[in-house]
Amino acid sequence: MDLRAALADRRLLAIVRGKDPDAALRTVLALVEEGIDLIEVSLSSADALGVLARSAAELGPDRPIGAGTVLTADDAHAARDAGAAFAVTPGLGAGADTARHLGLPVLAGVMTPTDIITAQTHGADALKLFPAAQAGGPAYLKALRAPFPEALFVPVGGVDLEAARAYLAAGATAIGVGSPLIADAADGGSLNTLRKRARAFRSTVEETTA
Template structure:
């Protein structure tokens, strides 16, 4: 898949991490039903590889579905076997190189200009600016875009609806959203509330200047 093109078109990636595998699967499927095209299942969730494999089976081969928190080469191999079509990392570990070797595009975690240079040199499709809120929010993203105007930045971490709008206005290609979108759904919480949040985030990212 062309991950950068998908991020540019959809402008939102949902991050599912939960303590209840069945609830996490229901969360993935509900997000897909609500039109969230890009979904990441974090490997730090309970039985995440099974969730990923079951989600792939339910969604079919053509749906963009990624594995998050890919830290090691073993993580990348396991995610690939489970059906992940792309990998998301919090930093520039061995998982980046192995995922790329396996043919999975990578949304690679960065924070500093040095990280950006290294991630692009390794072939990352896009750059996960993490943790976005703690790093200075949209103002920091705008500063990074000065030396890297053509980089595809995806802020992640503390991105609520208002922050999503601010980051996109500052030049983000997309935003990655975990708990402000998923809430407690992946732990067995209310799917109706999840649908409401999904619609609110979709409305926010679909706004164009």
């Protein structure tokens, strides 16, 4: 898949992490039904590889699913074998390098300018600014864009609706949203309230992009 194009087009990456594999799958499918179809399943979830495989089978090749929290070479191989179309990492290392070697696009975790240069040297497709809130928020992202104007930044960590607006206004290519969007849905919580949050985030992204 073309991860760079997908991020620029959707501008919202949903991060699914949960304790209930069946609920996590239902969460993925509900998000897609609400128009949020750029999704990663964190490998820290219960039976994450099973959720990945089932999601990929349900959604088909037109809606590629990603693997998150790819830390090691083994993680990258397992994610690819489970049907992941892209990999997301919290930092730089063997997971990102192996995913690239396997042909998976990579959203690589960075925090500092040195991280950014290293990630670009290693062929990362886009840069996950993580943890974004602790790094300095939208003001820090805006400062990074001065020396790295062509980089595709995706802030992750503490991105609620208000922060989503601020990051997109500061030049983020997309935002990555976990618990402010998913909450307890992937643990068996209400899908109806998940759908309401999904609509709110979609509306915010569309309004900010317009």
